[in-house]
Amino acid sequence: MELTVLGRSGSFGAPGSGPCSGYLVRSGSTTVWLDCGTGTFPNLQRHLDPAELTGVVVTHLHPDHCADLYGLHVLARYGLERAGIPVYGPAGLAGAMGGLVRDWGDTFTWHEVGDGDRATLGGLALAFSRTDHPPPTVAVEVSADDRRLVYTSDTGPGWSVAAFDPGADLVLSEATYLHAHRPSGLHLSARQAGEAAREARARRLFITHLWPTLDPLASAEEAAGAFGSHVTLAAPHMVTTV
Numbered sequence: 336m337e338l339t340v341l342g343r344s345g346s347f348g349a350p351g352s353g354p355c356s357g358y359l360v361r362s363g364s365t366t367v368w369l370d371c372g373t374g375t376f377p378n379l380q381r382h383l384d385p386a387e388l389t390g391v392v393v394t395h396l397h398p399d400h401c402a403d404l405y406g407l408h409v410l411a412r413y414g415l416e417r418a419g420i421p422v423y424g425p426a427g428l429a430g431a432m433g434g435l436v437r438d439w440g441d442t443f444t445w446h447e448v449g450d451g452d453r454a455t456l457g458g459l460a461l462a463f464s465r466t467d468h469p470p471p472t473v474a475v476e477v478s479a480d481d482r483r484l485v486y487t488s489d490t491g492p493g494w495s496v497a498a499f500d501p502g503a504d505l506v507l508s509e510a511t512y513l514h515a516h517r518p519s520g521l522h523l524s525a526r527q528a529g530e531a532a533r534e535a536r537a538r539r540l541f542i543t544h545l546w547p548t549l550d551p552l553a554s555a556e557e558a559a560g561a562f563g564s565h566v567t568l569a570a571p572h573m574v575t576t577v
């Protein structure tokens with residue numbers, strides 16, 4: 336299984352850190368777009384012909400995680416003439432994005448997912464867990480070939496990656512703030528991300544969704560101190576084997 340980072344900016348895109356949340360997860364001929372944050376669709380096209388996309392997972396309705404779905408819709412409808420692309424996300428996704436796209440037509444097949452749900456997309460098995468974040472938000476465990484990736488999406492400290500089985504091969508965790516500066520409880524600090532991954536016995540930790548004006552190296556250092564091992568700072572176009 337392979338993870339490609341399309342963007343890691345938390346909440347809004349910025350020149351230094353690029354687009355918002357978005358990732359590709361591949362296994363064999365299956366490729367899933369995991370979160371469609373602002374600015375991630377152009378980066379996706381550097382790594383994949385969108386015609387070959389197997390499906391999409393949207394973790395919640397904040398625009399920095401879903402806005403670029405409209406780009407895929409327009410290309411699929413008027414460029415690829417492709418319909419029925421599966422989209423997994425919280426209840427009400429299509430309707431709530433109706434201010435952006437009034438009529439989705441038959442571009443997507445919508446699948447509602449919530450806490451404890453499981454699904455299969457091509458060769459990838461998906462499991463979902465409701466996080467501590469105001470709009471209905473799901474963390475996602477992606478499994479293939481005995482490897483497991485856990486993506487936290489957005490969460491406050493009231494949820495942890497320990498909601499999934501311990502020992503994930505890679506935890507991709509939000510780490511929006513530095514611990515000394517947490518303006519809200521809607522997100523994790525880098526220290527909290529490191530602590531949670533250590534408690535869940537993650538084999539590797541990547542941090543993402545960093546507030547763009549912070550020093551990302553300071554976040555990586557803080558997370559590594561809490562994790563007790565090296566932490567990788569997610570960056571656009573980074574590709575890693577899970």
Ligand SMILES: [Zn+2]
Nearest residue numbers: 395397468489
């Ligand atoms: Zn959010």
